[in-house]
Amino acid sequence: MTPTRPAAPADAPAIAAIYAHHVRHGTATFDTEAPSPEFWTEKIATLAARNWPFLVAEDAGEVVGYAYATQFRDRPAYARTCENSIYIRPGMIGRGIGTVLIAALLDAAAASGFKEMIAVAGGGEPASVALHTKAGFRHAGRMERVGEKFGRLLDTVYMQRGLTDPA
Template sequence: MAATAVRQAIPADASAIAAIYAHHVRHGTASFDTVPRSLVETEGGIAESSARGWPFLVAEQDGQVMGYAYATQFRDRPAYGSTCENSIYVHPDRQSQGIGKALLGALLGQAQAAGFRQMIAVIGGGEPASVALHARLGFQHAGRMQSVGRKFGRWLDTIYMQIALGAGDSAPPLKEPQ
């Protein structure tokens, strides 16, 4: 198996990222989207993350993007400014090969460096592999919302998991909300 390199996403990665996400939208329940994001929307997400100083990472093997992960502010309100939500998607042919773990591990460090103090995983469909991945890296169960999504003719739960970053809530954030 080729070595996995994790790096910041660049605009040229948008096509591969969009293709990975499209597969998960069309065939899985991790995303509650029913229509994949366009290339332009994906490029916009990379650009916005970069402009805000938030991590948007890709995992690469032999020059090919095999997965991606990013962190964005959990909610738009200023008081949530120190809390981020993560998103991680891996190419369907490369799942269960350590790519998600490499991405999430790097994302934790980069989200902390960006000033976040808490990371929330919102796991659509209660995906067991995603729950297990997050638990392996120290996330704790924070709640379950039952039957809040409907996709492929069935009701889906959402599981929340959480981990403190850096000083967590033991010290004030780097920047107070306005």
């Protein structure tokens, strides 16, 4: 089993590299330029200050994936609802790392006080939808043709799961 732990500032370069790959090659994120390691250092600190989870998964001491949860929208009425982000290092996808990360993130988000978690699968990525379905998320909506990347118009799929009562 791949262990998870809270992200630390020293993890920022590995996190940046993982995300940069997905920005350059995938549609799960609609970013078209990857942020710097300094961006990730700041994000790790910001989430820690808010008591929101930012986890990394390790294999042989190397960061092979990460997941975090932030408030879904910045308005006060959304304070109990979070959105997750989860990315796995290329070459490590399909090894169960996502399953381990999302399970740990669900527990950590609940411990942080969130009651609902939203997943937004950019491009309707089948692997993301499958991972979230396996973790108990249900389909909550689809926005069609809202993003454009690599010359393709892309949908976003919204999924949702309760943290205290998954049903």
